[in-house]
Amino acid sequence: MKIGEFAARSGISARLLRYYEEQQLLLPRRGENGYRQYSADMLRSAAQIRALLDAGMPTTIIRDILPCLSATEDIYLQKLSPETRLRLEQERDRISARIVCLARNRDAIDAYLSSVPLT
Amino acid sequence: MKIGEFAARSGISARLLRYYEEQQLLLPRRGENGYRQYSADMLRSAAQIRALLDAGMPTTIIRDILPCLSATEDIYLQKLSPETRLRLEQERDRISARIVCLARNRDAIDAYLSSVPLT
DNA sequence: TTAAACCTTCTCACTGATGTGAAGGTCAAG
DNA sequence: CTTGACCTTCACATCAGTGAGAAGGTTTAA
Incomplete structure (x- = not known):
């Protein structure tokens, strides 16, 4: 899904999503044309990022802990x-x-x- | 007590104490010469301000809730x-x-x- | 196929919050 | 009278976020 739809679905402005990417919080893949491609499960991450920021957590820490928050069992083994x-x-x-x-x-x-x- | 001693005792730099005064968080009296005069019980308030800021609370909210945090029984009646x-x-x-x-x-x-x- | 409408890209600049640094002046104690 | 602590003020740094412009890709409809 492209940034516009993701913004509408997540409630986070496209501008802010680009900012989060710059801050290495949410990293979508890129299509052939350079467009950002967000996957559906990134909606969960996006909500988590918003919640943590609203709770006063700085981006640097969120960046550190996000991977282990969305960890699934197969990642546990890493x-x-x-x-x-x-x-x-x-x-x-x-x-x-x-x-x-x-x-x-x-x-x-x-x-x-x-x-x-x-x- | 003057700002230097208060800074040493509270662990908050004089510079930052002046900033907190500017933000209306901690308002010392002034002496004849214009020097800030901190009272001993302001040490508690100062610690509380630091703790709340460290916990991610913005100054505006701290300013609002501080009065009721240091409330004693006589203030309760207001x-x-x-x-x-x-x-x-x-x-x-x-x-x-x-x-x-x-x-x-x-x-x-x-x-x-x-x-x-x-x- | 072309044109219009729309979406995405990046970049520069700016805000407001939380501080910090430093210059230049005043006060007070040795 | 010198020294150190204090005063104000201007400027700067970082972080989270926003605005706007210019350029280019995508879609739709004539």
Whole structure:
């Protein structure tokens, strides 16, 4: 599918899709004429990228973790260098830290809202 | 305490503290000579600001939610306009959405790491 | 087959957010 | 009076994203 249709289906502008390609987040194949060719399963990746960006993850990290997020069983069998494993573990821990921070503050907002009278 | 000492104690550069003041995140009083005067309890706020920024929260939202994060019982009694309450509830929900997204992806990373053989 | 309408390409430039660097001036303590 | 900490201000860097123009490919319909 060409970029226009993919943009319409994913809700991500063609402009932004080209940007994501430039950032190495989403890499479509190219046709004979140089047109980008998106496959249907890239819709899932695209949604994941959007969700992670909206959650405040930088593109560099998304680029690192995307491959293992869309991993299927046959990919699981690929080897994983100790350095890559370590980096992924660190990213996982950083995400956990984010979650803890966000949860703590959300709970604080919630406690505040509960304690203030309704009107 | 002046900006130099506060920077040393908080681990946030003086330059960045001035920036946070410009962004209305942390507003120290001013002495006769125009020097910024930070109070000790601003250290907590400063840490909270850093944590939230590191977790990917934008300054505008932090500015909104900070007052209710450092709220003490006497502040709880202040009135809260329905609009403000609504905005806070929306922010809380947005934070929850972020948490869900981050947790899902962290778990995916974790599952991947568990499934790939050790070496 | 040609023409119009549309899509895709790339590139330059720009925004807004989060910072950082450095110049030039002021204040205060030794 | 020199030194160091502070003041403001202008400029710059990076990241995520957008706008617009020029050139060329694709489709449709006369």
